[in-house]
Amino acid sequence: MPELPEVETTRQGIAPHIENKHITNITINNGRLRWPVPADLPELLEGKPLLNVSRRAKYLLFEFEHGTVIAHLGMSGSMRIVSAGTVFKKHDHIDWQFDNGQCLRYHDPRRFGCMLWTPDAPEQHTLIKNLGPEPLHDTFDGKHLHQKSRTRSIAVKPFIMNSAVVVGVGNIYASEALYAAGIRPTRSAKCITLQQYCVLAEEIKRILEKSIAQGGTTLRDFVNSDGQPGYFAQKLSVYGRKGETCNACNSTIKHIVQAQRASYYCPTCQTG
């Protein structure tokens, strides 16, 4: 499920229910995630107020006065607010119960996600410290991509998906942004011009912002229904459209595999 817009939608959906509330109880139903959930998480957090929920890349950061929980949703993870006492279903891993009767529930069938604790500043954590800029921040632009790519022979699509280059560009939006910028995903990163990277950076920002705004429209449902965000309602130009026709030129959308990930592009519109 989660690309950056889904993670941000999750953050916006859960934060108002749990920020500045005290944790009364933590239940680790199944702590086997990508890395084991620390067994002492209950004693670390019970009785403590959750100060803030923030986000860095696709990591959700739950800030307490004595440290931070770093959580990732992996490929299939989700977090929702449920009422205290809601029975666990399959793949519900962890509950944080708060003193207002709300409960933050972590669900992850494939268990590629994580929930870790650090007593230090989260930006110093090994998972965080080498990350590139946030795509929606002013420090990310075409100049940045151009400068980072000069020695890189790798194809531009896996290049922009590398979190050391820029965070939050997942497999779907990498294909979508390259389509919008008219750039072939197989083109070597160092061969893309500054001008092309400026267009690409702007398209990455535009697509992520639009997607976050759409996620926001499902925010109300997010809390009380089955937790399905508006992912599938989004209009995608190329992703998953192998064999279908390009909206702009009627050419047939191509599907290839790059770095073990599916890529989609229009052979006519993406010649840059």
Add this chain to the structure above:
DNA sequence: ATCGCCTCCTGCGCGC
């Protein structure tokens, strides 16, 4: 430093 490949895991849709 850079790159390609492998891995973790479950669920689903497809073809037979």
Add this chain to the structure above:
DNA sequence: TGCGCGCAGGAGGCGA
């Protein structure tokens, strides 16, 4: 209806 197969929105870690 059942089964086997391939594929899935992430990303750390490895060897070369």
